[in-house]
Amino acid sequence: MLDKTYQPAAVEGRIYDEWQESGAFAAGAGAPDNADSYCIVIPPPNVTGSLHMGHALNNTLQDILIRFERMRGRDVLWQPGTDHAGIATQMVVERQLMENQEPSRRDLGREAFLDRVWQWKGESGGTIINQLKRLGASCDWSRERFTMDDGLSRAVLEVFVTLYHEGLVYKDQRLVNWDPKLHTAISDLEVMQVETKGHLWHFKYPIEGEAGRFITVATTRPETMLGDTAVAVHPEDERYADLVGKHAILPLVGRRIQIVADEWADPETGSGAVKITPAHDFNDFEVGRRHDLPMVNVLDPEAALLLAGNDDFIRGVSPSDDLNETLELHGLDRFTARQKIVERMEARGLIDKIEEHVHKVPHGDRSNVPVEPYLTDQWYVDAATLAKPAIAAVRDGRTAFVPKTWEKTYFDWMENIQPWCVSRQLWWGHRIPAWYGPDGAVFVERSEAEAVVAAEKHYGRSVEIAERLDALARWQKADVAEASPVTLYRDEDVLDTWFSSALWPFSTLGWPDETPALGRYYRTDVLVTAFDIIFFWVARMMMMGLHFMKDVPFHTVYIHALVRDEHGAKMSKSKGNVIDPLDLIEDYGADALRFTLAAMAAQGRDIKLAASRVAGYRNFATKLWNAARFCEMNGCRRVAGYDPMASRQTVNRWIAVETARTAAEITAALEAYRFNEAAGAVYRFVWNTFCDWYLELAKPVLSGDDEAAKEETRAMSAWVLDHILALLHPFMPFITEELWRLTGEEGPARETMLVLAGWPDLDMFDEAAADEVNWLVDVIGQIRSVRAEMNVPPAAQLSVIIAGAGTETRRRLATHDTAIRRLARAQSIELADNAPENAVQIVVGEALVCLPLAGVIDVGAERARLDKELQKVEGEIGRIDKKLGNTQFLEKAPEEVVEAEREKREDATALKAKIEQAIGRLARVA
């Protein structure tokens, strides 16, 4: 006997273990030999992270697709794994060291620090995997991968080295986005523009040799003026035409800086003259290149002023008191420096004006401090070249985005893609496989041994690997030519985390080896992700997949929404509005959470999640549980070889057809990634169709004495329940699996667990049965409606008199006599030629359903009710007549539409006549 309520916590863990032990999640489980493959690679979560609502949505949708396709008999692989998440993980461990007052990363040294990170990965790496299991994710865990596994690391090396030798990876010195807090370069994508209130300072730079003449420049960043090497004006700006070619003297420093004509200077903006700091601004860098300006870097890696011992800074500058005073600013943080410089400019009367100014300041997305454009050597991927085939693949439909609108976003970015800076000055990650010789020669190879071979060939002498960078410094040019062995040193930087993520669809399948899995599952099928990583991840997988596998990584990219709180705000720790999916699983069960997310996953809109919604779907699970309990109590056992369409009972034929229709609806919705429609269809079917109508209609049969009908209804109930379990399984895997087990205890033995059972594919029609049940539902519904409106106490049993019934209606009444009496709470149903006096009259088809309510009936209320009905139908007729009276409509609208309107008018007219008759009779009573 089933309990009264379903207890998710008591069931979920056990069921999950059973799935795993049975091997149901293994690649290809349950699929026939000739099955088509179906593969999804999981967006790998941060190995040290924990499950948030976005993960819950993302993985629920994937699991729905995976379970659906697995049940349909595809050879399914859901490839799981985790990402080492370079910066994020390194920051976590560094913070831990600090909190524990342990030696810092630098004090520990690279090797010891990495040991600590691996240790932390070992401790916390299982967390998110276990949380995915709590959610019910049916990944093939035996194939779990990690981006820093040996195999995946080998793939990274292979890709980097290959791209290098193809000229698609190169080292370059240019401005990068430098994070002064994390001391690393970051890519354009990791920079967030943050609107900030600041000032616009207008500085006056004296013109050389023209005492009292100045050129005014505006800046939001006074501290960078120390690195100015020019002032630019627009070539056609007449105000400054005579100054072009002359020099200004940089205040506080004394540097002679050119005044150049460059189109970058916008006459409309500020004073029309702009200071040029090639080493600290992306635009100025370009101006500097065009005019061959010197580059003066005045910041150190922490973005503090770098002045002492800075040859570039003092080059060509004559010593002066001003300069000496400025040199004292050495080592000051950039923000303090800004203040000091403004003060000094002010003191010298060189500030023209100061304006309030709101502008976007670039911040590092991890560190949340302003990033500096900073001149360094970094490794770049030639993304523009790799993007070309990736653009073409989406253009010609080899990969499609769902919803399609995201393709525009993809194209816009890919067509304007910049070189991808892939080196990071971190320790946690894939160390770049580049070895440097003392003369600057670079050897990019798959291993140290290969680098040594290459270097020996290059130098013609033996080579050794240095442990420390300063080993190189010992070398002089002369040594390289003569001494032996030559020392090599490996690049200290690691690769951007997304570099390894870009390879995920093939690296996880075994590449660069030609494994069976790679052959079987690449190209994968669908990538399920949120739009915020289209650039970070999707685009790069497209590029790498096409370059190395010569095929797209997936045919469909399904982009789902972001999960927000119930008011639409982004969930964040600082706002305190984070809903923890694990809490919801505790409170309502994983099935309820999954169903909620699926039901709300309409395409193209964010999900605003409220716990009340999850509670509602927990109730749905309870409803299903109790429907099964009802079936159990009534001996509804499954029958081997049951043929639903052999049923004789109209209601049974109807529910079989409805089951088939619903199955088709869900299938179509899932094939189109319309998760909310699929969820809605199964919800309505279970609750509104099966529980509210079918089981209610079955009750009188099951408690009646027609043994054949009873038997048939029992078998049908069990059959429908079985199909419900299957159709609902992708959404609510736990409760359905549990009910599958429990209902399997009697009747024919189950061949498999539900997870591997077949997906319903039914083909049944019976329009007559549908018409009849619709009529029945209408009769019962109308009677109930009147009872409630007339305030007839539920306990009161009414007699029902049907007037004017035709043959078919009489037959139906006879067939469903018990059902109507029970569901409408009627004592008796009698036929009559004419409607009785003193009765409420309801029009159903050609017949009049009369409820004699003498003494109960409020004539006024009934009159009002009928008037309302009449008004409604008259409105309807009026609307239709207006249409049918319009010759344009008759001429131009499609024939079916016109015909449908005519039919509607006929029905409405008949209904109107009946209502008028009823009103007439009521008048006589009164």
Add this chain to the structure above:
RNA sequence: GGGCGCGUAGCUCAGCGGGAGAGCACUACGUUGACAUCGUAGGGGUCACUGGUUCAAUCCCAGUCGCGCCCACCA
């Protein structure tokens, strides 16, 4: 500055050329032997606004207002 999306019942949202829908919330009634995590019935909407296309517009187009988000080097 460019691009995308959204304004439909109190709330959250479906629908997207021919009869305004769901869930939750609300109201009334109800201990009907599956389920009160329930049942039955009900109230509630000029589908943001203005024009246009069409026989027909919540749905298509244009504009206006309001609200999000993404991208971008303007000092």
